Amino acid sequence: IYVKYMRVSGVNMHELVRSAEFVLADSTRVTAWPTYAHSSAAYLERLGIPADHIIIAPAIDPTVSRTLANAQGFAMRAKEDNVRRMDVLSLGVHARRSRKMYRMACGDGVTVGVISLPDPDAPPGAWWKSVHGWYKVVKEVAGVPVSSLFEADEAVEER
Numbered sequence: 001i002y003v004k005y006m007r008v009s010g011v012n013m014h015e016l017v018r019s020a021e022f023v024l025a026d027s028t029r030v031t032a033w034p035t036y037a038h039s040s041a042a043y044l045e046r047l048g049i050p051a052d053h054i055i056i057a058p059a060i061d062p063t064v065s066r067t068l069a070n071a072q073g074f075a076m077r078a079k080e081d082n083v084r085r086m087d088v089l090s091l092g093v094h095a096r097r098s099r100k101m102y103r104m105a106c107g108d109g110v111t112v113g114v115i116s117l118p119d120p121d122a123p124p125g126a127w128w129k130s131v132h133g134w135y136k137v138v139k140e141v142a143g144v145p146v147s148s149l150f151e152a153d154e155a156v157e158e159r
Contacts, residue, residue: 012061035059037073055081067098071105078106085111092119093127093140 006013020032033039035058045051057077059069078086086106090098095116103112118124119136127133 065101067094067101068105071098071101074102075105075107075110078110083110085113087113087115089115089117091117092122092124093136094119097140 020034021029022032023029033042035056037056037058041051041054041056044054055077057074059066060072060076061069074086077083086102088095088098088102095114099112099114103110106112121130121132122136123133127137
């Protein structure tokens with residue numbers, strides 16, 4: 001069973017996790033990952049990237065915006081590690097809004113760039129030829145005004 005959001009008396013229980021385990025069908029137990037960030041780190045390790053080269057920065061409360069939640073989680077870690085410059089990797093049409101959210105979350109002390117990765121579902125110059133392309137472009141166009149509602153100070157000070 002996977003629990004996406006769990007709150008008890010308004011507290012996000014995922015933020016309190018100290019450790020987690022998977023109990024497999026044969027009753028063996030293996031270390032589990034409480035967040036997508038931990039899951040991604042485990043995947044990178046399986047691909048051969050040494051664990052000491054991976055820094056986990058979980059998202060904070062993605063109930064409003066997953067992008068902002070990821071940016072806030074990163075901003076907290078960036079502040080701890082004194083990061084002053086970074087690039088956001090994002091798919092196609094989402095890249096611009098991702099950069100904006102990371103800038104807001106990180107504040108003026110961090111220079112944020114963006115690298116837009118090609119999106120096979122919405123290729124540049126041909127996105128309009130597929131339903132997936134239309135969906136992604138319309139979703140991003142609708143997301144721009146919503147992302148403008150967030151104030152930079154709130155994004156930094158809340159966490």
